Amino acid sequence: MSCGNPHPTACAEVLALVYVYIDGEIDESHRVEVWTHLLECSPCSSEYEAETRMKARVGSSCGCEPPPAGLRMRIMTEIQRISVSYRVEESAREDWRQ
DSSP states (O other): OOOSSOOSSOHHHHHHHHHHHHTTOSOHHHHHHHHHHHHHOHHHHHHHHHHHHHHHHHHHHHOSSOOOTTHHHHHHHHHHHHHHHHHHHHHHHHHHHO
């Protein structure tokens, strides 16, 4: 997706950051990059607006009960475990190729 105009931050990079931007979990330098890009690029801005509406719709449908205590930590731990496992497997594949 692109409006055809050059941007300091590529559309693909901005769209990869849209979810953390919407959730407010983005660092300040990336927040500014995304915000600036969204002001300049209508296709990315439209995508951002659609994702914001979807998040609101899901939130209004699923917001009945709070998540169990520790769920976020368990999810983040599992993501970290998978990430480390993937990096180890990639490293082993690279060693094998050499």
